[in-house]
Amino acid sequence: MARRDGRLGVGIIGAGRVGPVIGAALAGAGHAITGITSGSDDERASAVLPGAPVLDALEVIRRSELVVIAVPHDELPGLVQGIADAGGWQLGQLVLHTDPAYGIEVLRPAAERGAIPLAVHPAIAFTGTSMDLRQLQASFAAVTAPAAVLPIAQALAVELGAEPVVIAEADRAAYAEAIATASEFSRAIVGQATALLSQVGVENPGGYLSALVTSTVEQALRAAPGPLDPPTT
Template sequence: MRPARLGVGIVGAGNVGPVLAAALAGAGHALVGISGGGDRVEVMLPDLPVLDVPTIVERAELVLLAVPTDQLAGLVEGLAATGAWQPGQLVVHTAAELGVEVLEPARAAGAIPLAIHPAMAFTGTSLDLTRLRDAVCAVTAPAPVLPIAQALVVEIGAEPVVVAEADRADYAEAVALATELGERVVGDALARLAAIGVERPVRLLGPIVRSSVERALSRAPSHPEADTIGDDLEDRTWTP
């Protein structure tokens, strides 16, 4: 059975928030509002109300905090100071570096803290919805509510991988290293080919880059038990 249908509020209108909101809506959840507007939001989430953050938190059963990492702690603490968090409310952040400790002010008010980070580069467009189905999401949560985080990830089509609170910094560093190194090396190679007049350098390098990455990934240790986690979670039920 699918998890209960939730009213979802989104805080953050950058590349990540609207995409995850659209994915949750596609899974059957109801969107109650987002904290910012703009062309990206209008395209991804047409007719979704733009609301202030306190109103979103007041109306939502699941609050998605898709804000820069350095803004997260202050946002959570500020809302706690005004008594905004509600018992039983799901509070999800998407910062790679942080687990659920940053959500402690919300948890102290009775909310359920979840950390979910999709390991992919977001463009903020509908292309991300397709890429999300091939992505893995790092999930961190207190043990009793970990299945909730895992089920939400499965619902949006991704695969959940549990990362312990103490390991989030190492996880974030690994993701950043792979992203930044790949972009820097490929960008430099493309620039060199363009400088010597090679036509369609992307066409030339594309197969090389993809095959090199696939070869590197094929040499990594595998964990067969991870392949069945989605099947196991689809039959679970939960209530916030």
């Protein structure tokens, strides 16, 4: 599906915190953005991905060789099935979702109509701003895909700026649990600690804890099994 110049026409379904950033990263790698759907914060999406046409989902798919789906977890299965029912998916089209918990099975309705299913989850906390593009350059991405097209999914992760790590379909639930545990626990503990500091009169509790939390997390990561090696991309 690639054009002769090697670029893909990339469409984004989902204009929340993740979709526009993924689009901007792929645009930075030389791909062409064909369109994006309207979402929860179109103004923010436009700031990250300026000039991208805002289209309905079926038109985004019609124009695109690679469709990136970045929607809430509970919406993904119904969206994929609904597009299939409407005859939207195209033969040979790459369809990539970014949800940590799902592998490629959730994309079966698209695959049954000839699309190529890919699951790529960059392991960062997205803010929905251009700051995320820098975070991607020091990140890893969980990649799940059929064996024949796994190199495509890995290459797309690299183009995002991340180092791909292959996660088996059967392991996606455990992977998602690990991501949720790290994210939610970190937020809860920092929130509790900053609230306590506020109670004792510390005016900038977040700033006060910044160096402590960062250094503590780094030490914990270095004590974890395996080396703490940053990506080289």
